[in-house]
Amino acid sequence: MSEAPVTIVEGNSAESMRKFLRALLERKVVSGVFAPCNLQHGVGVVYALVSDVQGISRVNPFAPVMPVNAAGVISEMTRLAPSGEKLAVLLRPCESRALVELVKLKQAHMENLLIIGSDCLGALKLSSLPDKALDTDRIAAFMKESRADAVRDGLRAACAICEHFVPHTGDINVGLFGVDPEKQLLLIPTSEAGAAALAAAGVGSPGEVPPARQKEIEDRRAKRKEARKAYFAKANEEAGGFAKLLKFFSKCIGCHNCRDACPICYCKECFFDSPVFEFEPHKYVDWAKRKGALRLPDDTILFHLTRLNHMVSSCVSCGACAEACPNGIELAKIFPRVADDVQAIFNYIAGKDPREELPLATFKENELSPLGEG
């Protein structure tokens, strides 16, 4: 697209964001805003679809929590058909990447969505949140710490090793890097629709991307690459090889929460809930006899390995699986690592480019010879 001007809104980033979202609703650019909102009763934020201009005051756009991966929710809303009315959706990069994958998997529609993708400073584990509201000061403190890579407690492991903290797709990129989010907010149009929405909202003033932005992003990415490598090396020590893998999953109770929280695991009926896994009683006895004993519920490792096979080519390393595990199994040590390896053989990065075909939906005549047929 042609170079559309960047909008700079002066003032606190959350306040500026709300001003922009309010303008979108007031000027009828969109009929609803999907964004994280403060709860009236309770702490933390939940996603909500806000249709009322007054309701925008509830939006807490940069709260450092991610209760669910929003792509799953957008999929629920748009699985049957595209939204009839224009909606603005505020997403983290891992959420918009998961949404792109879900669209490719025919589980969501992006038409009529104005995707506002925010630079991401990561999220805290829900369980680490104290019983106090996430007020402006605490969020500002988190943002400052996270930008300096100095969050000590509670940062989700998947966030600490994330290289995709700037959105790849969407209509508007909300810039936090390169500016002081306490004083300014960058709204960078990344599509024609985004530029049109910014013009229609009429907030802020035109400006330019500060040169410091690119440098900050590159430095951060380089540091994250190192962190990711180190984390994976540690993970390999902890869970590399069959015996260690068994140990790693020893606390698994087979609740399948990891699957339910995964934005990519969309199947209405999972293979593991299908009649294929209903067995006659004598089967269990046979298996126990063959191995001497049988862990029950069974198929712990089979479940995780199969889930990897089914979804890892689209895994966006959002860490929702790790967050969902009731026993704190650090799934970020498995899924992002395997996802990097698998996606690399197809030269694919999940959710990066909506035009790229899913690795399992296409093939080349000659490929993969060292791994495939030999």
Add this chain to the structure above:
Amino acid sequence: MSDFEPKIVGFFCNWCTATAADLAGTTRMQYPPNIRPIRVMCSGTVDPVYVIRALLNGADAVIVGGCRPGDCHYVSGNMKARRRMAILKTIMKSLGLAEDRVWLRWISAAEGPKFAKIAREMTEEIRKKGPSEMAGAWEA
């Protein structure tokens, strides 16, 4: 080690490898009987879950046999099988599991001798490697 007989599970496409196995038999070729063949309609139908399940429940190795590129009865099932198996093997490698116990081979319906040769090769290879540690773990 000498009395170790590898248990190998084979998923063979109905239109090629399964017929090649028949051909090897009817032409009286000699090959070790370690492969337990399972006939499937296409190598593309072999979900990795079946391969992993076999490996976790007693198989020392698994072979998937499909049609040569361009010869798939369903146009491109074998090409999809190749991607699936590449994903499976990459996952196993990442996690430090023995990915070299999963083989994918193209054996056309006319290739009885090739089937017998691969059966011999694979049996010997797995015999050398010894029993798979994944095969009998009750706590998996």
